[in-house]
Amino acid sequence: SAVISQKPSRDICQRGTSLTIQCQVDSQVTMMFWYRQQPGQSLTLIATANQGSEATYESGFVIDKFPISRPNLTFSTLTVSNMSPEDSSIYLCSVGDVSSYEQYFGPGTRLTVT
């Protein structure tokens, strides 16, 4: 399976600021996703990152708050904008296999908003 890295691994940010999280894959992948995992909770899909077009957002998530870029098949960014303490969470990118639909996760970014 692909090797996935995320930067930063963790950050502490002030309310009202923005943070951009990077996801890098060591091979070209078609499917890439962004998830949020709040403390003690399961995974919630934020959006599907589409190469060359706008991301597809899930209900409850909007582009103004979580802008996503996918400039090529190995890289994506998720920005958490105008942060509040409720955005404190682990943010995970994943890549999907087009035939098996298996998904593999990056190591995650632990965000704390104060």
Next chain:
Amino acid sequence: QKEVEQNSGPLSVPEGAIASLNCTYSDRGSQSFFWYRQYSGKSPELIMSIYSNGDKEDGRFTAQLNKASQYVSLLIRDSQPSDSATYLCAARFSSGSARQLTFGSGTQLTVLP
């Protein structure tokens, strides 16, 4: 509404025992099912995928799928303390985006030495 349900636990088993984790899903047309293991502070790791009715074995792990009952389970034989983790069940639903997975809330497993 697309749902995947799991008992949150915690589930405790003694070392060497069989741990049984269960999952039900709402969409009868779902085709693909996955079990992930997540250690505390780590990201989820795929351990099993199953697509057809019946059992699928991989080492100490066996996934079982019953589409008629909309039920997926994971058995861990000869449980070890290193198996202590949260286990997430996921399903690919037939409706909506066929690429997405929906995750259950996870079952926390503790294997007691």
